[in-house]
Amino acid sequence: MLGRNVVQSGPEAWGLPQDRLSRRARAVAGLEIVGTPPEERFDRITRMARLMFRAPIATITIFDGDTAWFKSADGFDGRQAPLSPVFCSTTADTGERLIVENAAEDRRFRNLPGVTGKAHVRFYAGEPLVDTHGEVVGSFCIYDDRPRAFRPDELELFQELAAWAQAELIERTDLARAKEVQEALLPGRTPHMPGYELAATCTPSFNVGGDYYDWARTDYGTALGVADVMGKGSAAAIMGATVRAALRTASELTERDRDGRYRLDKVMSGLARIVTGDLLRTNIFVTVFLAHLDESTGRVDFADAGHGFCLVVAPDGGFRRISGTDLPLGIEPRGSWSQGSFTLAPSETMLIFSDGLFDLFGGADDSLRHIALLATEHPDPNDLVDTIAGLATAATSVDDVTAIVVRRQP
Amino acid sequence: MIEFTNETLANGVGVIRPVGRLNMVSAPHLGANIDALISDGTVRLVVDLAGTDFIDSSGLGALITGLKKTRQAGGDLRLANPTAQITAVLEMTNLNRVLQPVASVDGAY
Numbered sequence: 001m002l003g004r005n006v007v008q009s010g011p012e013a014w015g016l017p018q019d020r021l022s023r024r025a026r027a028v029a030g031l032e033i034v035g036t037p038p039e040e041r042f043d044r045i046t047r048m049a050r051l052m053f054r055a056p057i058a059t060i061t062i063f064d065g066d067t068a069w070f071k072s073a074d075g076f077d078g079r080q081a082p083l084s085p086v087f088c089s090t091t092a093d094t095g096e097r098l099i100v101e102n103a104a105e106d107r108r109f110r111n112l113p114g115v116t117g118k119a120h121v122r123f124y125a126g127e128p129l130v131d132t133h134g135e136v137v138g139s140f141c142i143y144d145d146r147p148r149a150f151r152p153d154e155l156e157l158f159q160e161l162a163a164w165a166q167a168e169l170i171e172r173t174d175l176a177r178a179k180e181v182q183e184a185l186l187p188g189r190t191p192h193m194p195g196y197e198l199a200a201t202c203t204p205s206f207n208v209g210g211d212y213y214d215w216a217r218t219d220y221g222t223a224l225g226v227a228d229v230m231g232k233g234s235a236a237a238i239m240g241a242t243v244r245a246a247l248r249t250a251s252e253l254t255e256r257d258r259d260g261r262y263r264l265d266k267v268m269s270g271l272a273r274i275v276t277g278d279l280l281r282t283n284i285f286v287t288v289f290l291a292h293l294d295e296s297t298g299r300v301d302f303a304d305a306g307h308g309f310c311l312v313v314a315p316d317g318g319f320r321r322i323s324g325t326d327l328p329l330g331i332e333p334r335g336s337w338s339q340g341s342f343t344l345a346p347s348e349t350m351l352i353f354s355d356g357l358f359d360l361f362g363g364a365d366d367s368l369r370h371i372a373l374l375a376t377e378h379p380d381p382n383d384l385v386d387t388i389a390g391l392a393t394a395a396t397s398v399d400d401v402t403a404i405v406v407r408r409q410p
Numbered sequence: 411m412i413e414f415t416n417e418t419l420a421n422g423v424g425v426i427r428p429v430g431r432l433n434m435v436s437a438p439h440l441g442a443n444i445d446a447l448i449s450d451g452t453v454r455l456v457v458d459l460a461g462t463d464f465i466d467s468s469g470l471g472a473l474i475t476g477l478k479k480t481r482q483a484g485g486d487l488r489l490a491n492p493t494a495q496i497t498a499v500l501e502m503t504n505l506n507r508v509l510q511p512v513a514s515v516d517g518a519y
Contacts, residue, residue, distance in 0.1 A: 228467065230467050230468065230470070230471040230474075231434070231467075231468060231471060232434055232468070283471075283474075283475045283478070284471070285471065285474060287467075287503060306503040306504045306505065307503070308501075308502035308503055308504065309502065323502065323504075324504070325504055325507075326504060327504055327505070327507060327508065328503060328504070328505070331474060331505070331508055332508070355466065355467050355499075355502075358502075359466055362495075363464060363465075363466065363495055363499065364494060364495040364498055365494070365498050399434070399466060399467065
C-alpha cells in the first residue's frame with residue numbers, strides 16, 4: 001500500500017526526487033489517517049477558519065501520493081482530489097507557505113480548473129503541515145472566490161490555526177501508537193486453567209490509562225495481578241508500565257517458601273522496594289492486588305496493597321470482599337505487606353477489579369452489591385468482562401475500568 | 411462543578427471546604443488550594459468534607475499529596491466530616507491509616 005501510490009504517481013511529473021516522495025509516503029502512512037472518517041476536532045478548525053476569514057472553503061489536506069485527501073473540508077463537497085492540478089501541490093512541492101492573492105493574474109495558477117471553472121478561486125493560502133520528524137505531510141488551506149490579501153494580524157491567525165491543525169494531526173498519531181503499545185503490554189492468550197475459566201478486560205478512559213492486569217502460569221496454578229495507578233492518561237500509563245516491569249522482576253527474584261509456594265507478601269515488598277522511590281518522587285501512588293490460585297485445591301493466596309477490590313461471588317448472589325489492611329505503594333517510604341488466603345469453592349467467581357468499576361456503580365458500599373449481582377447474572381467470565389467493558393464504554397467512564405474474573409467450574 | 415470556601419481559624423489552622431465532586435477534573439483545584447495555603451505559611455490544614463459528595467482516586471491523590479507537602483513543611487493535613495462514600499473509599503484503600511478523620515474542624519488540632 002505504501003509503495004502503490006508512489007509507483008503510479010509518476011513523481012517526475014512533479015519534479016520531485018523519488019526518495020523524498022517515499023519519505024513522505026512513509027510519513028503519511030505513519031499518520032494512519034487517510035481514509036478515516038471526519039472528526040469534530042479537525043472540522044472545528046476548518047469551520048472556525050471559514051468564519052473568521054469569511055472565506056467559502058477551508059481544508060486540512062493530506063498528501064497521499066498523487067492525491068490530495070481532505071481530513072476536513074468545510075464549504076467543499078468531496079474527500080479527495082488529484083493533487084497535481086490544485087494549489088496544494090505547490091505547498092507539497094516546496095514545503096513552504098504559499099499565498100496567492102489573485103490567481104487569475106498569476107501565471108502559475110491562472111489556468112488551473114479551479115480558477116477558470118465554476119469554483120472561481122482567486123485567493124489561496126496554504127500552510128504546510130509537518131509531522132514530528134519535520135516531514136511535510138499535508139497543508140492547511142483557505143480558498144476565496146475574490147482576490148484578497150492577508151493583513152499581518154490575519155496572517156498570524158492563519159498560522160495559529162495551521163499550528164493547531166498540525167498539533168491535532170501529530171497527537172492523534174502519537175496517542176494511537178501509545179494505545180497500541182499499552183494494549184500489547186497486557187498478557188496475550190488466556191492460559192488454560194483446568195477446572196477454571198478466566199477472562200479479563202482493561203478499558204482506559206482516555207487513549208491510555210493507569211490500570212493494567214497481568215497473569216502467569218506457575219508450576220502449581222496461576223498468578224494474577226491488578227494494579228491501578230492514581231490518575232489517568234499518559235502520566236499514569238508511564239508509571240503503569242514501570243510497575244508492570246517491576247512486578248515481573250520481583251516475582252522472578254523472590255524466593256519461595258520451603259514448600260515451594262510463592263510468598264506474595266515478599267513479592268509485594270520486593271515490588272515496593274523497586275518502585276517506591278519513583279512513586280514518592282512523582283507524587284503518584286498505586287494500588288496493587290496480587291493473587292495466586294492453586295488449581296488443585298482452589299486455595300487463593302493474596303496480597304493487597306490498598307486495592308481492596310476483590311469479591312468472591314457465590315451462584316446465589318451472596319458475596320464476600322477479600323482485602324488486606326496494607327497501604328498502597330508510594331504513600332510512605334517504607335512499609336510491610338502481608339499475605340492472606342481463602343478458598344474459591346466450586347461454582348464461585350472471583351473478581352479483581354479497579355475503582356473505575358466501583359465508581360461506575362456509584363462509588364459507595366452499595367456498589368459492591370451491584371457488582372456481585374452483575375457477576376451472578378453473567379456466570380460466564382467472558383460474558384461478564386464483555387458486559388463490564390460495554391458499561392465502561394457506554395458510560396464514558398472518567399476512570400479506567402479493569403477486571404479479572406476467575407470462575408471455578410461446578 | 412466544585413467550589414472551595416477557605417478560612418483560617420484563630421489558632422492558625424487553615425480550613426478548606428471543597429463543595430461538589432472531587433474527581434480528576436476538580437482534584438487539581440484542591441491541590442492548588444493546598445499549595446496556596448502552604449506558601450502563605452499555613453501548614454496545619456483541615457479539609458472539611460461535609461459538602462464533598464464524591465471522591466475518586468484522583469481526589470484521594472490530591473489529599474495524599476497535600477498530606478506529604480504539609481508534613482514536609484512541618485505541618486499536617488487532617489480530614490473532617492467525611493461522608494459515607496468517602497469513608498468507604500478511605501477504608502477500601504486503607505488510606506484511613508494515614509488520612510484519619512478527626513471528630514470536628516475545631517478539634518482537629
